[in-house]
Amino acid sequence: STIGQSLLGHPLRMLTIGDAAARDYVFIISRQHPPEITGTLALMAFVDQLCAAQPLSNTFRERFATAIVPLVNPDGVSQGHWRHNMNGVDLNRDWRLFAQPETRQVRDALIKLAAAPGSRPFLFLDFHSTHRNLFYTQADRHVTFPKDFTRRWLAAFGQRFPEYTFRRQGSHNPRGGTSKSWAYEQFGIPAITYEVGDGTDRKLIERATRGSAEEVMR
DSSP: OEEEEOTTOOEEEOEEESOTTOOEEEEEEEOSSTTOHHHHHHHHHHHHHHTOSSHHHHHHHHHEEEEEEOOSOHHHHHHTOSSBOTTSOBGGGOTTTOOSHHHHHHHHHHHHHHHSTTOEEEEEEEEEEESSOEEEEOOTTSOOSSTTHHHHHHHHHHHHOTTSOOEEEEOOOTTSOOHHHHHHHHHOSOEEEEEEETTSOHHHHHHHHHHHHHHHHO
16 A cells, blocks of 8 residues: 655555454554665565464464555655755654654554554564664663563574674653654554664574564464
8 A cells, every 4th residue: 555655755655464354453563764674674574474374474464464665755765865855854864853754654553553442552663774783772671562572582593694693772751752762652562673784694584584483473
């Protein structure tokens, strides 16, 4: 579906997978920062695994709907920007003021899904790239629903893929303006910035990210 448009008129698109009657949601976004290619590669592997024809994925799709906005900053991508949209704004610092149309429209689409009768979000992921594999999360002392999800998920992921080395940084700044901060404040769910190293082996990205999706589904 199309949930809005960018400053240059590019459509902002949302893909929703899972049972149309499902009211438990996972929210996923990506590409706020144009050149972050490995984050998009991970997003694709993650979503592919959610869609896989296997018992775990089938059961997950029966229970959960997953709403994905894979390209939040289409203008920045088309124009070759480093971090900004056409107004020169880093979109991942605009999730408190919502001064930009891209962040406003993505916000409104997610809130609309969450506000439907019987709906409840469980998880928010924002895929990015940086110089190492890194997860920005809430700290374990921050209460989330589901409880203790992030610690358990990353522990299972790390045990399953020891070759995929990563660091976790747990904190929360309600005035930080990031999507992670907004999603936690808005929904009280685990809200995670999923950073993939620029130089991480591409085959490892696909294999490990598919595994991380399986651990999410479990």
